[in-house]
Amino acid sequence: MVAGLIATLAACGGSAGNVAPMNAAGAVTAPRPVTLREPDPDARRGLSPEFTRVNCAVAKCVALTFDDGPMEESDKLLQILARYRAKATFFVVGRMVEENPEILHREVADGHEIANHTWSHADLTSLSPEGLRAEIEKTQAVIKQHAGYDATLMRPPYGATNARVASAAKEFGLAEIMWAVDPLDWQNRDTALVERRVLAQTRPGDIVLLHDIHSSSVDAVPGILAALAERGYKFVTVSGLLAGTSVEPGRQYRDRAAT
Template identity: 40%
Template sequence: MTGRFRRDYRRSAAIFTPKSLAVVALLLAFVVTTPPAAADAVDCARVKCVALTFDDGPGPYTDRLLQILRDHAARATFFLIGDRVAADPAAARRIAEAGMEIGNHTWQHLDMTMLPPQDIAAEFRRATDALVAATGRRSVLARTGFGAVDDAVLAEAGRQGLAVVNWDVNTLDYRNDPAATRHLLSTQVRPNSVVLLHDTLAPTVDLMAELVPALTAEGYHLVTVSQMLGPRPPGSLYGSRDRA
């Protein structure tokens, strides 16, 4: 080892103190263990996408639905009711940690068009507070109870930084007729559809075990609303105003 090389070696080695090596190890561990966000790279302008949305949770069947989605590398959007999140924040946290998008489904799922302005504001705000407390995330999407929307509701959503998203396909799964829901899904889903479903219903979650792989086999990428539609302006409305 020449004198110059020995000096350069010692200078380089001095950089790697025990403290710096610990930092490097931590960074490497993060790089290795953080899963790639492959779903985020989907370009729905070039490939077929569909956004499955699940309302009214969290509920007793939500964890099973999450497992179905994970098994098929699928994403979805969950519009969660604030008082249910407050009652079971761990369930909301599991949804977020599974890589799903979470939307504000108001505090108590009331018909917002029948409320005075101060109550409209409270319904959105209390739900947001519950979601942030449970998940650490502030939702940018909202869906009102029954999809009921008017100008006052949209204006308040805008003030609170929320874009309202309804749906393109209403599966009518709340009627508890799985055969009819299956038929609607098979005949109405198109590329870039936003689909209304409910993870609080056992037959719906059972149907997802069949539907999710079927859509994937047809070449659909199951993504979140924001992945498919992109950023939505606060106070805007996407989808049907028809009441569910």
């Protein structure tokens, strides 16, 4: 099942190299060790130890979001986020949750937000009404099964949406979450470039698009967190970012200001 989805994700930067490594006998091997640099003490003071207490109406907030997992790189990312005490929102693909439920369990246990990114990463605008609905509904069900709650946010793959997609999102009580910052990390697998683009584009209240299926993107996260923290940013989930604003199912949101 994973191999088929990897092909589907190709246009969004998916590759066979993101599948968990296997040995000659076909058994999944242990993930590679992760080496992280200790955050600068001054930068760490800029991070919120309890993201739910952050009032983004007055604080300098940013929401980092990660699409297309959970996969091996998602697990590495969780270690980085935990070291920096940052919260994020994971827009998960339903089939990948089915393949890697234990990673989603860790995302939930660490206090991150889980949101809907469809079942198979299909372009929703190209589907029949029945197919569109199934893509959303099946992922809602698997999130409820493994996260224990109903997702309230969704992101259409490729950002492809129209009136039919908005109507289906509204039916399931889902706001459509787009982004204000896109470093094109699926296209340019260059850690330093991804980091520079995020730091150059990010403004208070922004939603940042990244993909946790690419090691180059995950490796950019420590530098992004450290630099933005030095500028006084708090790292919150999308729901935390939009808290206190009027968020309606079926409507699009790219940042806090637009609400």
